[in-house]
Amino acid sequence: DGGITQSPKYLFRKEGQNVTLSCEQNLNHDAMYWYRQDPGQGLRLIYYSQIVNDFQKGDIAEGYSVSREKKESFPLTVTSAQKNPTAFYLCATPSFTGELFFGEGSRLTVL
Amino acid sequence: KQEVTQIPAALSVPEGENLVLNCSFTDSAIYNLQWFRQDPGKGLTSLLLIQSSQREQTSGRLNASLDKSSGRSTLYIAASQPGDSATYLCAVRIWGGADGLTFGKGTHLIIQP
Numbered sequence: 001d002g003g004i005t006q007s008p009k010y011l012f013r014k015e016g017q018n019v020t021l022s023c024e025q026n027l028n029h030d031a032m033y034w035y036r037q038d039p040g041q042g043l044r045l046i047y048y049s050q051i052v053n054d055f056q057k058g059d060i061a062e063g064y065s066v067s068r069e070k071k072e073s074f075p076l077t078v079t080s081a082q083k084n085p086t087a088f089y090l091c092a093t094p095s096f097t098g099e100l101f102f103g104e105g106s107r108l109t110v111l
Numbered sequence: 112k113q114e115v116t117q118i119p120a121a122l123s124v125p126e127g128e129n130l131v132l133n134c135s136f137t138d139s140a141i142y143n144l145q146w147f148r149q150d151p152g153k154g155l156t157s158l159l160l161i162q163s164s165q166r167e168q169t170s171g172r173l174n175a176s177l178d179k180s181s182g183r184s185t186l187y188i189a190a191s192q193p194g195d196s197a198t199y200l201c202a203v204r205i206w207g208g209a210d211g212l213t214f215g216k217g218t219h220l221i222i223q224p
Binding site: 042098101102 | 115145147154156160162202204212213215217
């Protein structure tokens, strides 16, 4: 089936550690996005990539890093510099009509 | 900067009622507007996409309308069912908006059996 796969679904991190969230899509879409969702807030854009080997900062990029070496993959690293990393992270990709499709999300908890 | 507001923030209605969820946006130069459903702990599921040239879209019991001039969209749910309980989010993309969509905070809907 075509879709977006995020892993892991749940992740626990100690303070000072970097963690990487995986996002893979087999929809052959060019663009991919990472959003963060906190209770009571709308989704906020972390990073986005329009094409392989290119990515741009979103509204809340500080403390995060990404890479886009393959069309299918857009991993997000939450670094120790991110001051409040506990959140629900969502990866998404738009179709050619602009319809946005999401993965199931990854919940990161800092212990 | 585009701002998206959803009213009400929460809604609880008995099963079988027809209901309307509201979404307003500040910049009318939108490329499209999308409605999503989110179940607890899950990702967002696309419900309806309305392009800027369209006035409404329908899927089953769902109907979404778009009025760009007034900066409003509504999601109409007919004959509500307990399975419709979820958070509904709307999001807009502006023209030239390579950085994705701007989201509202959602309406948390509970359908009472």
